[in-house]
Amino acid sequence: MLLAAIIFAGYTMLVKLKSPAMRMKTFALCTFSLGLLFLAPFYALECWIYHPVVFNPSLMLALLYVGIFSSVVAFLAWNKAITLIGPSRTALIYYLIPVFSGIAAWLLLGEAITLVHIFSMLLIIFGVIITNRTELGIAERRSRKKNELY
Secondary structure (H helix, E strand, O other), X not given: OHHHHHHHHHHHHHHOOOOOOOOHHXXXXXXXXXXXXXXXXXXXXXXXXXXXXXXXXXXXXXXXXXXXXXXXXXXXXXXXXXXXXXHHHHHHHHOOHHHHHHHHHHHHHOXXXXXXXXXXXXXXXXXXHHHHHHHHHHHHHHHHHHHHHO
């Protein structure tokens, strides 16, 4: 899991180097194709060792949901955020996933939101706000320093 986190961090930093001429959908197609190429042997090995998955309608709906929303839409939104606000500020959005997951569980599944959930969400939100303010303050100080040098 640590290796996956390191690779994801590296990927997030490298997306900023993507040529602006390359469309985001083209980039996504290339990334997904490489993912398919690297994961196909592991899928084949799993099918050989274990019983193959039986595809029924409910499984297909779940796979479509995960494939469309959790993969394609999230991937495109993540990459667009990196190009708009940069990798370090985009990484801060990652911390908001538990907040959005809790709200989605409440809306879609009827899960109860308790005081612990509210406290946790507020803690996360204030942490992101403080980090953004600190980061903006550092950027402003660097800009002022740079202008003073010239």
